[in-house]
Each structure stands twice: as C-alpha cells, then as structure tokens.
Amino acid sequence: MGAAAVGFQRALRHVGITGEVFAGEVEPGFDAIVHHASKLRVDRDDLVLYHHGIASSLVAKLLHLPCRRGLVFHNITPARFYAGTRLAEPLVTGRAQLTAMAGHLDVSIGVSRYNARELEAAGHRDVKVVPLLVEPERFTVAQADGSMLTRLKKLDTPRIVSVSRVVPHKRVEDLLSLHQELRRITPRAQLVIVGGYDAGQAAFKALARRAKQVGNVTFLGRVTHGQLVAAYRSADCFVSMSEHEGVGVPLLEAFASEVPVIAFGAAAVPETMGGRGLVFDEKHFAALAELTVQVSTDAAVRAGLVEGQTERLKDFSLEAVASALEKALPPRRRPTPKKRDTRRVAFVVQRFGEFIVGGAEAHARQVALKLAPHADVEVFTTCATDHLSWKNELEPGTTRDGPLTVHRFPASRFRNIRGFNRLSDSMFGKPHDLVGETRWVADQGPTVPALLERLVAERERFDAVAFFTYLYQPTVYGVPLLADRALVVPTTHDEPPLAFHLFADAFEKPRALLCNTPEEETLIRERFPNAAPSTIVGVGIDALHPDERRFRQQTGIHGPYLLYVGRMEAGKGVAELLAFHQQLVKKFHDAPTLVLAGSGELQARGSRVVALGRVDEQTKWDALGGALAVVVPSRYESLSLLTLEAFAVGTPVIGNTIGAVVRGQLERSSAGVGYDDERSFIAAVKEVGERRKDLSRHARRYAAKHQWQTVIDAWLTAIDGIKETKR
Amino acid sequence: MKLFGKDVTAKKLLDVVKERLSARGLLPPSEDAGLDRDVEAPVEAFAFAVESMSEHVDTTRGLPIETHRDGLQGRAVVLAKQTFRKVGQLFINEALARQVVFNGHVLDGYSQLSAEVMRLRSRVAELEAELERATTSPKAPVLEVPSVKAAKPAAPKTKAAKPRKPRAR
Numbered sequence: 008m009g010a011a012a013v014g015f016q017r018a019l020r021h022v023g024i025t026g027e028v029f030a031g032e033v034e035p036g037f038d039a040i041v042h043h044a045s046k047l048r049v050d051r052d053d054l055v056l057y058h059h060g061i062a063s064s065l066v067a068k069l070l071h072l073p074c075r076r077g078l079v080f081h082n083i084t085p086a087r088f089y090a091g092t093r094l095a096e097p098l099v100t101g102r103a104q105l106t107a108m109a110g111h112l113d114v115s116i117g118v119s120r121y122n123a124r125e126l127e128a129a130g131h132r133d134v135k136v137v138p139l140l141v142e143p144e145r146f147t148v149a150q151a152d153g154s155m156l157t158r159l160k161k162l163d164t165p166r167i168v169s170v171s172r173v174v175p176h177k178r179v180e181d182l183l184s185l186h187q188e189l190r191r192i193t194p195r196a197q198l199v200i201v202g203g204y205d206a207g208q209a210a211f212k213a214l215a216r217r218a219k220q221v222g223n224v225t226f227l228g229r230v231t232h233g234q235l236v237a238a239y240r241s242a243d244c245f246v247s248m249s250e251h252e253g254v255g256v257p258l259l260e261a262f263a264s265e266v267p268v269i270a271f272g273a274a275a276v277p278e279t280m281g282g283r284g285l286v287f288d289e290k291h292f293a294a295l296a297e298l299t300v301q302v303s304t305d306a307a308v309r310a311g312l313v314e315g316q317t318e319r320l321k322d323f324s325l326e327a328v329a330s331a332l333e334k335a336l337p338p339r340r341r342p343t344p345k346k347r348d349t350r351r352v353a354f355v356v357q358r359f360g361e362f363i364v365g366g367a368e369a370h371a372r373q374v375a376l377k378l379a380p381h382a383d384v385e386v387f388t389t390c391a392t393d394h395l396s397w398k399n400e401l402e403p404g405t406t407r408d409g410p411l412t413v414h415r416f417p418a419s420r421f422r423n424i425r426g427f428n429r430l431s432d433s434m435f436g437k438p439h440d441l442v443g444e445t446r447w448v449a450d451q452g453p454t455v456p457a458l459l460e461r462l463v464a465e466r467e468r469f470d471a472v473a474f475f476t477y478l479y480q481p482t483v484y485g486v487p488l489l490a491d492r493a494l495v496v497p498t499t500h501d502e503p504p505l506a507f508h509l510f511a512d513a514f515e516k517p518r519a520l521l522c523n524t525p526e527e528e529t530l531i532r533e534r535f536p537n538a539a540p541s542t543i544v545g546v547g548i549d550a551l552h553p554d555e556r557r558f559r560q561q562t563g564i565h566g567p568y569l570l571y572v573g574r575m576e577a578g579k580g581v582a583e584l585l586a587f588h589q590q591l592v593k594k595f596h597d598a599p600t601l602v603l604a605g606s607g608e609l610q611a612r613g614s615r616v617v618a619l620g621r622v623d624e625q626t627k628w629d630a631l632g633g634a635l636a637v638v639v640p641s642r643y644e645s646l647s648l649l650t651l652e653a654f655a656v657g658t659p660v661i662g663n664t665i666g667a668v669v670r671g672q673l674e675r676s677s678a679g680v681g682y683d684d685e686r687s688f689i690a691a692v693k694e695v696g697e698r699r700k701d702l703s704r705h706a707r708r709y710a711a712k713h714q715w716q717t718v719i720d721a722w723l724t725a726i727d728g729i730k731e732t733k734r
Numbered sequence: 735m736k737l738f739g740k741d742v743t744a745k746k747l748l749d750v751v752k753e754r755l756s757a758r759g760l761l762p763p764s765e766d767a768g769l770d771r772d773v774e775a776p777v778e779a780f781a782f783a784v785e786s787m788s789e790h791v792d793t794t795r796g797l798p799i800e801t802h803r804d805g806l807q808g809r810a811v812v813l814a815k816q817t818f819r820k821v822g823q824l825f826i827n828e829a830l831a832r833q834v835v836f837n838g839h840v841l842d843g844y845s846q847l848s849a850e851v852m853r854l855r856s857r858v859a860e861l862e863a864e865l866e867r868a869t870t871s872p873k874a875p876v877l878e879v880p881s882v883k884a885a886k887p888a889a890p891k892t893k894a895a896k897p898r899k900p901r902a903r
Contacts, residue, residue, distance in 0.1 A: 085774050093797065096786065099777055103786075107779035121773065129776040209804030272738065272769045282740040285747075289735035291763035297751040298737075308742050315741030 008058045008081050011118065013040065013442050014140035014328065015056065015079070017512070020487040021329040024336075025460050031065050036430075039420065039449035040442070049074040054113065054336065062100035070111050075337065077114035079137070080105065080122045082253020082275070088176040105129045116335050119254045121275035135335035139254055141323040142441065144508050145232070146263035150438035151240045152233030159241035163195035163223070165303035168242035168266070170235070170257035171249060173204035173226070179214055181248035181271075181290055187221045188296035196223060201238045203229040233438040239264030243303035247271060248290070255279045259323055262316035267302050267309050269295070281322065283315040342467045350382035350726055351468060355485055356475040357453050359388035359413060360401075365573050365605075365648060367498045370546055371475040372408075374496075377547070377715050378722055379410035385469075386413045387462055387481075389453045395424045397453040416458040422450065435503035444509040448483050451504075459485050466492070470730045473521075477513040478504060486516050492729050493517035495539075499527050500643035501667065505534055514538045519725050523646030526667040542725065545646060547715030550655040551625055553632025561626065564617060567599040569661065569692070570634035572627055572649055573641075575607030575618075580640030580663055582609060587688040589613045594689065599635050599696075632656045636679075636695045642666040654678055654710035659702035661691045678706035735763030780848035787844060791837045793830045794823075 012028050019026050029044045044065055049055060053074040057065060060081045069076055083105070086098040109115075109130030116135045117123030123134040144150075159166065167186065171177040179200060186198040198218075204211045204226060218224035227238060239245070245261035247270035252258075255276050261268045268284035270276050277286050285302065287295065302308055321327065356371040363369050375384045386408070390399035399417040406413050427450050434447055458481060462472065472489045474482040477497040486493045495517045499505065514520065514531060520541035522528040531538050559565065569588070575581055581603070588601045592614045603611045604619045604627060611618035622630070631637060637653035639662040650660050650672050664670040664681030673679040679702065680691040695702065737744035752762045796819055801811040819826075 083774075092800070099782065100786065102774070102777040103779045103782040106776050125773045125776070128773055205802065207807075208802040209808060210802070212804055274773075277738060277769060280739075282738065284739060285742070285744070286738040286769075287735060288738075288769050289763050289767035291735050293755055293758075293760050294735060294751050294763045297754045298747065301747060301750060308747070311741040312739070315739075 008060055009041070010440065010442050011079070011081065011139055012058050013445050015137075015332065017441065017445070017487075017509075018140060018325060018329040018332050020484055020512070021325060021490070021516070022333040023463060023466075023488050024339075025456065025463055025484075025488060027456065031063060037442075037446060039454070040446050044068065047072075056114075056116070059105065059108075060101060062097040062104060066104040066108060070108065075113040076111065077116065077336070078108055078112050078126075078131075079116045079118060080126050080253075081118055082122050082125065082251075084176050084251050088251065102129070113337055114335060119275045119278055121278055122253050135331070137331040137335050138323050138328055139256060139259075140325060140328045140441070141256070141259040141263060141320060142325070142508065143263040143317070143320050144511075145438070145440060146236050146239060146260060148240055150233060151237040152231065152438070153237075155230070155234040155237035156241055159199060159237060162197045162199070162225075162241075164197070165189075165193060165243040165300065166197045166199060166241055167244050167246050167299060167303075168199045168201065168238050168261075169246050169248070170201040170238065170260070171247070172202045173200070173211055173214065175210070176249060176251045177202075178248040178250055178271075180217065181292075182246065183214070183217050183221050183224065184290075184292045185246065185248070185295050185299070186224060188292040189299055190222065192296055192300055198224045199227060199238055199241070200224070201227045201230055201235060231437070232440045232443065235260075236264065236438060239266055242266045244269060244299050246295075246299065247276065249273060249276070252276050252279070258284070259320065262320055265313050265317065267312040268316065269299060269302060281319045283319040284312055344467045347470075350470050350723075350730065352378065352382045352384050352726060353462060353469045353472040354384060354386045354475065355458070355462070355472060355481050356386065356388050357397075357479045357481065358391050358394055359386050359415075360392070360408070362392060367476045367496070367645075370498070370646075370648065371496070373546060374718070374722065375411050376409060377719050381719065381723055382470075382726065384411050386411055387458050388413065388415055389455055389458070390415045390417045391453060396421050414458075414461070416455045416461070418453045418455055419457075420449075420452065420454040422452050427451065431503070436506075439507070441509065444507045447504070447507065448480055448509060451478065452480050454480060459488060463488055471518075471726045474513070474517070477510055482513050483509060484512075487512045490516040491518070494519050494521055494725055494729070496521045496523075496544075497527070497531065498523065498645040499531055500645055501530055502643050505530075511535055511537075518729050521721070521725060524668050524671055526671040527645045530667070542721055544718055544721040544725075545713060546648065546651070547713050547718045548648075548651050548655045548710060549715070550652065550710075551628040553628045553630075553656050555629060555633030558626065558629035558633050561629075562602075562617065562619065564600060564602060567635040567696070568602045568617075568633070569599050569636055569638050570602045570604070570630050570658075571638050571640065572604045572622075572630070572652075575603065575605050575609040575611065577609060578641075578643070579607075580642055581607075581611070583663075584638055584640040585611060585613055585616065587682075587685045588616065590685050591689050591692060599692065601638075602630065602634070604630060628652075628656065631658055634658050635699065636661045636692070639663060639669050641669070644668045647672055650679070651710060651713055654706035655713075657703040657707045659695050659699060659706055661688070661695060676705055676709035678702050678709055735765075735767050736769075738769075780852060784841070784845045784848060787837075787841045791834070791841050793833050793837060794827045 016026055016028055028041045029047045030041050031044050033041045033043050049072055051074055054077055055072055055074060056077040056079050057069045058079045058081060060083055083098055083101040086095040089095045106129045115126050115131040116137050117126050118139050120136050123136045126134045169182050173179050189196045239261055245266045245268045250273045252274050258268055258270055258279055270286055272286040272288050280286055354371055354375050356368055358368045375386060378384055390401040390403050391397040392400045397418045398421055401415055403415050403417045430450055466489055471492050471494050473494040474486055475496045477499060486495060495513055497520055514535040515537050517539045520539050521544040522541050523545050525543060528541050528543060573579055591598045600615045600617055602617045604622045606621045631653055636659045637649060639647050639650055639660055642663055642665045644666055645668060647669050653660050660679035662669040662673050662679055662681055665683050670681060673681050680694045682688040682691045737748050755762050799812055799815045801808045803811055
C-alpha cells in the first residue's frame with residue numbers, strides 16, 4: 008500500500024494536485040517521503056485519501072477529521088485462509104471498518120472493479136475505480152540485476168517463476184504440486200519462488216521439505232528491485248496459484264517483463280489480466296503442467312500472449328491512473344485565466360541571490376534580470392544559502408531584487424549531506440522502484456511544499472513557470488503540477504541520477520526544455536526519447552573590463568598563471584587538477600602558478616598553488632584577463648560559463664574533455680586544448696604556452712556569438728508560445 | 735477446466751493439453767468448472783464490534799496458546815507459555831483487574847450506543863421509505879364533491895330584523 012500511495016501522490020501531481028503521504032508506521036530512512044500519521048493536520052478544504060486493508064486505528068482518526076475524506080480500498084484477504092490464527096481477527100475487523108466507513112466519506116475508490124464491488128456490498132455509494140500504477144520502464148532488461156540474471160539463466164529450462172509472499176492464500180503448495188507434475192514431463196524444469204518468508208515457521212519448513220522432495224525449487228526470499236526484474240526476465244513462464252487477489256500486481260509486473268502469464272482466476276485476477284495471458288478455473292495439475300510446457304516452448308503462443316499483455320499495461324499507465332483519479336475526486340474550483348498584455352513569468356530555483364557565484368542559480372538570476380524589461384518576473388525560491396544542508400538562513404517572505412519580486416519559502420526538512428551521500432552511493436548504478444527513487448529525490452531536497460502549493464494556487468497569474476535544474480525536488484514535483492505552462496532549464500550533466508526514471512516528469516512533461524548546449528540536448532534525447540521539445544538557448548556574457556596589473560598588485564602573483572574559478576569541491580574535479588598541477592611543477596622549473604578562486608570544502612595545498620577564496624566580480628575579470636589559460640576541470644557541466652567568460656576576454660581554456668559539454672565547447676571554438684589525464688594535462692599547458700595568441704583570437708570570435716539579445720529572444724519565443732497555445 | 739485468454743485460441747490450447755493427457759493415460763480436467771465471481775460478504779460493523787469486544791472483555795483470560803514453530807522448538811515454546819500462565823495467573827488477575835472493569839463499562843456503553851444508532855437508522859429508513867411512497871405513489875383517490883370554500887358565511891337572503899329599541903319605562 009505504501010508503494011500505491013506514492014504512486015497516487017505522483018499521479019495527483021500530474022493532475023495539478025499537491026499532497027503528502029502519512030502512515031501509521033514509517034520504516035526508518037523513509038521519513039523524507041512519509042510522515043507519521045500523528046503529524047497530520049488538515050484544513051477544511053483538504054481531502055484525505057485513506058488507503059485501507061487490514062484493521063487499522065487510522066480509520067477512527069479518519070472518521071473524525073474535519074475535512075473531506077476519501078477511501079482507497081486495496082482489499083482484505085478473507086479470514087478463512089487464516090482461521091484459528093491471530094491474523095483472522097484483524098482481517099475481519101478490517102472488513103467491519105470498511106462497513107463502518109460507508110456513508111461518512113466524500114469519495115470511495117477501489118483499485119480494481121472487484122474491490123469496488125466489495126465496497127458497494129459494504130454500503131459505499133458512487134464507488135470509483137482507479138487502477139494502480141505499473142511502469143513498464145522499470146522492468147526492462149536494463150533494469151535487471153546482472154549477477155542475479157546470470158545466476159538464474161544458468162538454471163535449466165523451462166524456468167517457472169512465481170512472485171508472492173509465502174503465506175497461506177498464495178498457495179505455494181499448489182505451485183509445488185504443479186512443479187511435481189511438470190518434472191514428470193520435463194525433469195529439468197525449475198521453479199523459482201520470489202517473496203518473503205519466515206524460515207523458522209513450521210508452515211514454511213513443511214513447504215521447504217516438500218520442495219526438496221520435488222526438486223529443482225529455489226526460494227529467493229525478499230529481493231531488491233533489480234533482482235526482482237532479473238527473476239521475471241529469467242522466466243519462461245510466470246504462474247500464479249493465489250486464491251485471493253484484490254489486484255495482483257506481480258501479474259502486471261510479469262506483463263511488463265514480457266513473460267507469458269498463467270494464473271488461477273481467483274477474485275480480481277481475471278479482471279487484472281483483462282483477457283490477456285491465460286486464466287484457468289481448475290487446479291488440475293497434470294493439465295496445467297502440459298499447458299505450462301506448451302506456453303514455455305511454443306514461440307507463437309508466447310509471442311501472442313506477450314503482445315496482448317503489453318497492450319493491457321496501457322490501462323495501468325501514469326496517464327490512465329492520473330485521468331481516473333481526476334475523474335474520481337470531487338471537482339475543484341479553478342480560477343479563470345485573466346487576459347493580460349504584459350508577460351508574467353515565475354522562476355523556480357533552489358537558491359537565489361547575488362551571493363551565489365556561478366552555477367545554475369547564478370544563471371537563473373542573470374536570465375531573470377535580462378528578461379525583466381520584457382516581462383514581470385517573480386522568483387520562487389528557498390531561504391537557503393547553503394546548497395548542502397538547505398538550512399533556512401534568509402527571511403521567508405517577499406522582497407525585491409532590482410526589477411525582480413522574490414518570494415522565499417522555508418524548507419521543511421534539512422539535508423544531512425553525509426547520510427545523503429551514503430544513500431546516493433548505495434543507489435547509483437542500480438535499478439530502483441518508484442518508492443526508492445522518490446526517496447532519493449525527497450532526500451535531495453530542497454523540500455518546500457509551501458512553495459509548490461503557492462505556485463499551484465496562483466498558477467493563473469503566470470503565463471509561464473520556468474524551473475531551473477532538473478535534479479532538485481521543486482522541479483521534479485513542480486513540473487507535472489504546472490505542466491501546461493512549465494519551461495525547464497535542465498542543466499543536464501551525464502551523472503548517475505540521470506538514470507532514475509522519475510526524472511521523466513521533469514524532462515517529458517514541460518512545454519519546452521531550454522538547453523545550454525547541443526551536447527546537453529543529445530544527452531537528454533538519448534536518455535528520454537519522449538522528452539519535451541527542446542531549444543538550445545545558452546547564456547550571454549557581460550564581461551567587465553579586465554585589468555591584469557591591478558590583479559597582480561592585489562594578489563602579489565608574478566609570472567604566468569593558470570586560473571580556476573568556481574566551487575572548491577572534489578565533484579568539480581579540483582582535487583584531480585591539483586594533483587596534475589603538482590606533477591607539472593615537479594617536471595618543469597618554469598611551470599605556471601595555479602590560482603584558485605572560490606570557496607568550498609576542499610583545501611588547496613601544494614607548490615605554486617594560490618587559493619584566493621571567494622573574489623568579487625571585478626577581481627574575477629581582472630584575473631581572467633591576465634591568465635595564461637583558464638582551467639575547467641569538471642566532468643559534469645551542462646554549459647561551462649567559466650569557459651565563455653574566459654573566451655570573452657580572449658583567454659584560452661584548458662578543459663577536461665571527459666565530459667562531452669566542455670569537449671564540445673573547445674571543439675566548436677578552437678580556442679582551447681583538452682586533457683583527460685596527467686600526461687595530456689601537461690601537454691595542454693605546453694601547447695597553450697606556444698599557441699596562446701592564436702587561441703586567444705579564436706576565443707574572442709567564439710564569445711562574440713554568445714549575446715544576451717539572442718538568449719532573451721529565445722526565452723520570449725518560448726513564453727509567447729505557451730501564452731498563445733495553452734494546452 | 736476452462737481457459738480464458740483472448741490472444742490465443744484457448745480451446746485449441748486446451749485440446750492439445752487433453753490430447754497429451756490422454757496419450758499419457760491420465761484423466762482430463764472436468765468440463766464444468768467455472769470462475770467464482772462473487773465478492774466477499776460484508777461484515778456488519780456494530781454487531782462485529784460488540785461480539786469481538788465481548789470476546790476480549792476479560793483480559794485476564796489468555797488467547798489460545800500457539801506457536802508458528804514446529805518440532806521440539808515449538809513444543810518448548812508452548813510449554814514455556816503454559817508455565818508462565820499457570821505460575822503468573824494470580825498476578826495477571828491482580829494487574830488487570832481494573833482493566834477488566836473498565837472493559838466491561840466500555841462494552842456496555844458501546845453496545846447501548848450501537849443499539850441506539852441501529853434503532854435510529856432503522857427508523858430513518860422507515861421514514862425515508864414512507865416519504866418515498868408518499869412522493870412517488872399515484873395520487874390517492876379523492877371524493878368527487880364540490881369544494882367548500884372556507885370563506886365567511888353567506889349573508890341570509892331575508893332581511894334581518896332590526897333589534898328593537900328597548901322601550902322606555
């Protein structure tokens with residue numbers, strides 16, 4: 008149910024509704040996406056959707072909430088399967104609570120028609136059906152855990168897979184009976200059962216003993232998402248013997264994994280299958296074994312089944328769930344759009360202010376200021392100055408920044424960067440389900456629900472809402488909420504989180520993507536083929552007149568120097584740059600000094616290294632003007648502003664070409680030299696020393712093409728495009 | 735046994751299965767099975783709550799002793815639980831005495847309230863049914879008599895005699 012609630016929350020965002028998830032019990036580590044139910048506070052106009060299954064004390068709370076109330080029914084296993092056990096009573100109590108809620112709710116929803124019928128039988132009126140979300144993208148071969156897939160593929164065929172907890176109503180004993188019959192026909196047949204079990208339990212021990220007698224049975228227990236996909240993808244056939252399902256999500260996951268499914272037609276199973284796969288009504292194990300062989304080995308039968316099953320998944324897509332939810336919920340009042348002559352644009356950015364040097368936030372401010380003469384620009388941002396913790400250091404409320412109106416909202420949760428880095432290390436490079444990815448995005452932050460609620464409430468005031476940086480929570484959650492007027496400046500890097508499917512909301516849902524470079528655009532199209540239309544917009548450069556002498560006088564630096572300006576962080580490649588530079592110093596007595604300007608966690612030490620800390624704008628330009636070359640060591644750039652600034656004053660660039668963006672900028676400009684290791688770094692410094700005059704000429708010519716007027720024209724075209732054709 | 739699936743000819747597939755079973759000398763599946771399309775029966779909330787509360791009102795009475803473990807381990811667990819209860823029953827009774835009294839009052843109060851709610855619900859249902867009948871049933875037959883206006887009575891046609899003045903004495 009937790010996964011279903013997170014799925015509904017996402018679907019609700021796609022119909023413009025914000026919401027939070029609360030639960031009676033919150034597993035440690037998930038507090039970023041789920042709040043404890045005791046923290047639930049409601050306003051009269053709120054709608055609380057309670058997900059019901061087994062007996063819960065939350066029903067009593069729900070019935071007395073002073074707001075609109077709704078129920079999402081996931082079904083309850085009939086108590087007859089657990090007669091004589093302590094589980095029987097909470098199962099019956101859950102059904103009694105279902106009856107008790109009838110007549111006290113504004114909306115009753117079943118996650119299948121079968122569940123809706125049970126609600127009707129319990130006295131609920133006007134019951135709606137909203138399917139559960141199943142994303143086929145999460146069950147592709149690429150999402151399968153490689154080692155598990157290899158391990159399972161080594162097993163003989165036919166391989167039959169079943170996914171369910173080992174509990175009475177799932178009838179694992181029937182799977183064993185089927186497997187026994189199957190082995191009489193094909194002795195090498197394998198049965199793989201995926202799902203949690205209690206190894207010390209008498210019932211499981213009995214099953215394990217029987218499985219040993221039958222042979223070729225593997226209990227995988229609880230698995231990760233990648234291992235689950237591997238199990239599905241290794242199967243020749245998926246079989247379900249379950250005698251009660253309110254939906255039967257594993258059936259749909261098997262559909263998504265392109266495995267033919269054979270299932271006993273209990274409760275909601277025939278409805279879930281929707282005529283796809285094969286449903287049977289009698290557990291004649293010898294017949295079912297023959298059927299399983301036929302389905303596993305007959306290519307034409309398999310292909311027909313898989314094709315139909317894939318078709319069926321459309322009914323469980325994000326669009327289908329969102330549309331059904333929108334129809335099920337009470338109608339909302341929507342303010343009527345007002346016609347205006349002037350353009351009005353909202354900018355959403357994780358931090359904002361003059362104090363931010365470089366990066367997407369500085370980019371956002373530059374664009375906002377340049378756009379201000381052509382449109383009313385309001386900025387929606389946080390109270391944070393520190394992007395690691397998102398701590399509220401600035402006052403919330405509305406202020407002015409020149410021509411801009413700035414609305415600041417406090418973060419409701421701060422980031423523990425160490426814990427977050429540990430989470431990232433454990434998640435990167437591995438497949439995850441929606442809950443896992445949502446947890447990462449929530450932990451990433453900044454969490455500012457009030458910002459999104461305000462934007463949604465005031466949506467009609469804006470012709471366009473521009474979100475900066477795809478990677479942060481306000482963009483991932485905000486774009487689907489305001490999709491009809493959303494522009495995204497994604498500043499995409501080739502970095503591990505880009506593999507998360509949840510970011511499809513940021514790339515596929517806006518009206519347009521405003522990219523910085525052709526490389527960024529290509530990267531987005533490769534990762535998200537259904538991405539929204541994109542334009543290469545980039546930025547312009549306002550260079551201040553550089554005075555090299557002033558810089559040298561201020562800092563006491565003599566002789567040639569290489570310059571880096573930006574955050575002093577390992578992620579920016581600064582540690583690697585320092586190491587390469589020290590090798591340069593060791594090998595050449597006249598190696599240039601390395602000057603670093605910027606603040607951050609990294610301490611710059613070494614021979615002929617000068618760390619200036621944060622410098623003012625004029626000092627930066629003075630330093631840029633006098634440098635032998637500017638070094639861009641970062642591999643992860645969507646656009647190197649530093650490169651453009653160096654070019655604007657005729658200074659060549661030595662850039663890390665492992666990243667496609669800097670490589671592209673250097674190739675297109677012919678005004679720099681690339682490196683990708685220590686040897687090539689040293690060679691690049693030598694080459695720049697020899698060809699500086701020539702490179703400098705190319706640099707100025709390239710920079711001349713990056714004018715603000717072109718950038719702002721592209722922005723105005725995008726905004727007017729939305730204004731004219733609101734979806 | 736029936737097979738359902740619109741992407742293959744289910745009947746053809748089942749015929750192949752039956753042929754193979756027959757070749758192996760096995761009995762085919764039955765012809766008359768069918769899908770159970772019924773949903774689970776609802777549970778009446780008030781009645782269930784009263785019954786369940788009655789069952790558990792005496793908290794000094796233990797639930798049946800059970801374990802999910804088998805073999806020697808399972809027997810040891812059951813024995814330990816039985817011993818604990820025998821030895822500790824006196825103290826359990828003492829510790830939970832007030833809880834038992836409280837539970838009794840809660841049960842009494844709840845059952846009175848639920849009985850009252852059920853009575854009222856049934857009365858509301860009766861009244862609603864009456865209202866429904868009154869508003870939707872065809873018009874009741876009426877007597878064909880001229881309507882009588884409830885106006886002020888008509889003046890008599892004969893001239894009323896003037897009251898005589900009293901004679902002067």
